[in-house]
Amino acid sequence: MHATKEFNKKGFFKQFLLGLRISKSFTTNPISIEQRKNSIKLSSDLAMAFARGRTHWTRALISKLGGKEENTTMLKGIMGRRYGILMAIYSYPLPHQKVQRGKKIVRSYRFCSGANKRRALKGSCNRVSPSIVARNLVNRRTKVLKRLVPGGELLNGSSLLSETLDYVISLKAQVDMMKSLWKATQISSSRNVELDPSASCQGRKLLMLANSKDEFQLFKKS
Amino acid sequence: MAPCTDPSSPTPSDLSILEKQKIYLNQHQKQYLNQSAYNSNFSPFLAFKPIVDEKSSIASGQVYDPINSLINGWPDFSMVSSTSLITENIKKRKGESNASLKAENSSIIEEGGDSNKKMKHVTCNDSHERNANTKEGNRKGKNKKEITTEDSKDNTKDSETSTDTAKPDYIHVRARRGQATDSHSLAERVRRERISERMRYLQELVPGCDKVTGKAGMLDEIINYVQSLQRQVEFLSMKLAAVNPTVDFDIDDFINRQMIPTNAGCLPLSNVLNNQLDPSFLQFNPLQRPAACYGLEMPIENPNPAFNGSMPEQVSASDTLGDQYLSVNYSSSNWDIGQQNLYCIDPQQARTLGFPF
Numbered sequence: 001m002h003a004t005k006e007f008n009k010k011g012f013f014k015q016f017l018l019g020l021r022i023s024k025s026f027t028t029n030p031i032s033i034e035q036r037k038n039s040i041k042l043s044s045d046l047a048m049a050f051a052r053g054r055t056h057w058t059r060a061l062i063s064k065l066g067g068k069e070e071n072t073t074m075l076k077g078i079m080g081r082r083y084g085i086l087m088a089i090y091s092y093p094l095p096h097q098k099v100q101r102g103k104k105i106v107r108s109y110r111f112c113s114g115a116n117k118r119r120a121l122k123g124s125c126n127r128v129s130p131s132i133v134a135r136n137l138v139n140r141r142t143k144v145l146k147r148l149v150p151g152g153e154l155l156n157g158s159s160l161l162s163e164t165l166d167y168v169i170s171l172k173a174q175v176d177m178m179k180s181l182w183k184a185t186q187i188s189s190s191r192n193v194e195l196d197p198s199a200s201c202q203g204r205k206l207l208m209l210a211n212s213k214d215e216f217q218l219f220k221k222s
Numbered sequence: 223m224a225p226c227t228d229p230s231s232p233t234p235s236d237l238s239i240l241e242k243q244k245i246y247l248n249q250h251q252k253q254y255l256n257q258s259a260y261n262s263n264f265s266p267f268l269a270f271k272p273i274v275d276e277k278s279s280i281a282s283g284q285v286y287d288p289i290n291s292l293i294n295g296w297p298d299f300s301m302v303s304s305t306s307l308i309t310e311n312i313k314k315r316k317g318e319s320n321a322s323l324k325a326e327n328s329s330i331i332e333e334g335g336d337s338n339k340k341m342k343h344v345t346c347n348d349s350h351e352r353n354a355n356t357k358e359g360n361r362k363g364k365n366k367k368e369i370t371t372e373d374s375k376d377n378t379k380d381s382e383t384s385t386d387t388a389k390p391d392y393i394h395v396r397a398r399r400g401q402a403t404d405s406h407s408l409a410e411r412v413r414r415e416r417i418s419e420r421m422r423y424l425q426e427l428v429p430g431c432d433k434v435t436g437k438a439g440m441l442d443e444i445i446n447y448v449q450s451l452q453r454q455v456e457f458l459s460m461k462l463a464a465v466n467p468t469v470d471f472d473i474d475d476f477i478n479r480q481m482i483p484t485n486a487g488c489l490p491l492s493n494v495l496n497n498q499l500d501p502s503f504l505q506f507n508p509l510q511r512p513a514a515c516y517g518l519e520m521p522i523e524n525p526n527p528a529f530n531g532s533m534p535e536q537v538s539a540s541d542t543l544g545d546q547y548l549s550v551n552y553s554s555s556n557w558d559i560g561q562q563n564l565y566c567i568d569p570q571q572a573r574t575l576g577f578p579f
Contacts, residue, residue, distance in 0.1 A: 036463035037456075044459060134438060141441040148448050158413065161420035164444060168427055171451040178458040185465055 012051035013177060019043025048174045057163050060151025 020043050046065060049058040145160065146152040149167050152160055395408050402408075424444055425431045431443045 033460070033463050037460045040462050041456060041459040044455065134436075137438040138441060141438060141445060144445050145441060145448070148445060148452070158416040158420050161417060161424060164448070165420065165424055165427065168424070168444075168448060168451070171448070171455065175451055175454045175458065178455065178462065182458060182462055182465070185462070189465070 012047050012173070013181075015047035015050055016044055016177070016181075019047055044174060044178060048170050052166070052170050055163070055166055056155065056159075057149055057151045057167050060154075064150060 020040065042065065045061060049061045049065075052058050142160070145164060146155070149155075149160070149164050152163060155163055393412060395412055401411070421437065421440055425440060428440075428444055428447045431440055431447075434440055434443055
């Protein structure tokens, strides 16, 4: 149904590392973990979005990330001289700009749902019918999903689901990439530890992080 | 199965999967359709039905079992609506077959006591006459949903067929037996089928979703999964940040291995430290297989000669990998983070980093 990501994994990886390099060049050396984490995450997200190509959620994600002030340097670095063009392309009508329209729609929706409820209640003597309950549940969850998926607020119904599908695939690929990168660094640094016994601090770090792996398992849903 | 250059377009994989379906379904057509006249008309419909492909079923998220639906007596043509991307012209049935159906219709009217059926048959008869009269005239461009009836092997079903269209962007829908046939409900049904098809794909993708039924439960699972994936990304980035004091991860080593052309699809990490066969690296491939999914692997594109210039010579010249990397990308004086970095990291895959826009 969707184009494979096999091909794009390489592109993703390269862009990821490129982004990391750029962030390294732009930041001062005593850098906090928080900043490092943010830069890693940012470059990873950007790499994922660029590798995926041009879909709704990628555009929304890039415009959202590009909107923040602190990210412009990174974006400029990655996109190079195309920064201006691409930002113009990606200038996405973000949800907060649509509040006005949203309110009107909400009001008419309220009217609609009220009329529906009245209509249903006529038949089912003062009890809310199960279909309405189900519909409310679905609507509530759709709203949550819209918040999760980048650019989802503007989508509806089946297109939201297809964007979610695409986004889930990309997220999975991103997670797998980062996991493999993590493993690679672990192994390479463990090899360094073997070769160079003076690098004991690295070993301690590894132990610490190995313990934190248990936390990692918590994220995996059974 | 022509590869498509637009990565975001779903049509190439659709085509590949659909072509497979065509082959698969052509084998089954004769079993389930008894009239050859219908075969030519229905094969386009049948071709749109997704099938279970063992190799990619988990990844591609297609669960639809054609055999069961065919056993029910009639192919589930409602799936046609989901592939509105690809439409075909449907030829009208010949007058003779229509005439034969008319006779059957009248017999059905006598038998059936169902009001729906009756009404539909009445309208069907009308439309039959309409068909016969204006068969030629209707060939031009209108998306009329005409009601015709046909006889299937096991049971009789009323169904709608859309006429030919010169314009290819209409959605061809087939109404099922006993269902309303006005355009509103048809559109509703198309929409619902589309949504349910997407939900099925998602069900395949999200682990643990097949135990839950119903939209609300599945949405719940999907939301949980997306949230957990996002949290995983955060956590992994935190871990990666903690490991390295600088944010470069021995990039030199990794990128250097990428200079060596790898076979399509393999993550370059599997080639890292290629003199030491580390089994943990070889595990990476199965990790990535499930995430990547649906079939087509785009061939590694030829390097764009415009960008390469002197790059290939530099790449091939030096043997030591560290120097190679530095000379190709980051001459220390030239931190030009523009086009050069972006497009020339790997001369053989320069195209990949170019934006697909």
